[in-house]
Amino acid sequence: MRGEKKEFNQDLADELKRMAEVDQIAAYIPQGEYKEMTESEWQSFKDSVFTTHQKRIEEVFNEFGFVGYDVVGKEGSSNFWVMVQHSDHNPEFQKEVLKKMKVEVDKGNTDSRNYGLLVDRVKLNTGQAQVYGTQVSYNMEVCQAFPKNLGDSINVNKRRKEIGLEPLENYLNDMAKMNFEMNKEHYSKKGVMEPKLYKTE
Incomplete structure (x- = not known):
């Protein structure tokens, strides 16, 4: 329930880690076997990764809100955030996450620097000027x-x-x-x- 201390969730932390590893492959320039892909194959791989991940992290978000250090640890919270960063196809979702993330930042329960990066991402994705110059x-x-x-x-x-x-x-x-x-x-x-x-x- 809200207001109660949240329990650490190792399974979720592990899942976010696995997802983030694939996310980082898609976010970078093609490496290894991915170099063999055509431009359009690579693009559709990236799109499918980011879209699939966004659906899953939306489920996580609906259940836990923005997952902070208390639920998934520092790495898990950062992994969750990075996949929200890459949900540019859905800025409304990014905006929702941002509101809840601010609450956790104010509690010292997630990284304020990551918050700044998401603020800028959301601003640009919704046609506004960025605040921190991170993009x-x-x-x-x-x-x-x-x-x-x-x-x-x-x-x-x-x-x-x-x-x-x-x-x-x-x-x-x-x-x-x-x-x-x-x-x-x-x-x-x-x-x-x-x-x-x-x-x-």
Whole structure:
């Protein structure tokens, strides 16, 4: 019942871990056997993973609300969150989860940084400016990351600090380095030997 202490659920934690492993395969560039797939096969694999997972996590959400550390541990809570992140085809569901996630953040029962990432995802998916600048695009000519549609950029680092995120410039530089590693071939053809980074404190 609501208000009672929730019990730890190992079976659910294990299930979320298995789901998250597949989710991460679909969220990344094709590796191993998946490299053999055509572009359309890969796309339909990704879509089916994210859609199937969203249906299951919706069932979990309806039963438990946003699952925090008390129910599935730190890893389990993070695994649940990442699959909500990837439910972009259903922003209404993401919005519902976000409300319940805020309650758990305020109790210290889930990661406030993950909350910031979901806030931004929901904002962009519903046509609004993001708050924390966590969702990025890349200038593929020079390998530089930049935030998509960011509102009030002057105070963004103050907002990021409040939920435990590093300064935006550091984050964008990390994302650019990752993008460079993933697209080395593309950049070497353009004569780009390193990502273009922002100045940091």
